[in-house]
Amino acid sequence: MLSWFRRFKKTELKHLIVIDTGYHSHQLSKALLNSGRYAMVAYIDEEPWNHLNLMNGARIHYPSELQALAEKHRVDVVIKFAGEGWHPDKGCLSALEKMRVKYICLEPGITQEDQFRIIAQQLSVDD
Numbered sequence: 324m325l326s327w328f329r330r331f332k333k334t335e336l337k338h339l340i341v342i343d344t345g346y347h348s349h350q351l352s353k354a355l356l357n358s359g360r361y362a363m364v365a366y367i368d369e370e371p372w373n374h375l376n377l378m379n380g381a382r383i384h385y386p387s388e389l390q391a392l393a394e395k396h397r398v399d400v401v402i403k404f405a406g407e408g409w410h411p412d413k414g415c416l417s418a419l420e421k422m423r424v425k426y427i428c429l430e431p432g433i434t435q436e437d438q439f440r441i442i443a444q445q446l447s448v449d450d
Contacts, residue, residue, distance in 0.1 A: 336362040343408025
């Protein structure tokens with residue numbers, strides 16, 4: 324019932340893309356969605372068998388689609404965990420920066436509370 328009430332909230336959701344579909348990415352994105360402050364746009368993964376499957380309500384896309392997805396959906400942040408999954412090259416990171424998309428690379432060993440704090444802090448820097 325709580326999720327039904329969230330639909331009527333006036334808060335603006337932050338749109339995000341998560342790189343990788345592993346345990347840490349899945350747990351964080353699920354928690355972010357449950358907070359009611361974030362909307363999952365897509366996941367990025369290199370594995371062909373994952374392409375266009377759903378995870379937590381969002382499709383899994385190839386790395387080559389990241390920039391187009393970020394632009395199309397006016398993404399606020401791209402999140403990944405260090406040492407896990409594909410890593411964007413300098414050109415991709417530069418393109419995201421030009422679109423004013425935050426790129427956050429989290430350490431997998433930190434608590435979920437610290438992950439939330441870092442994400443919120445990074446998103447409030449230029450607001």
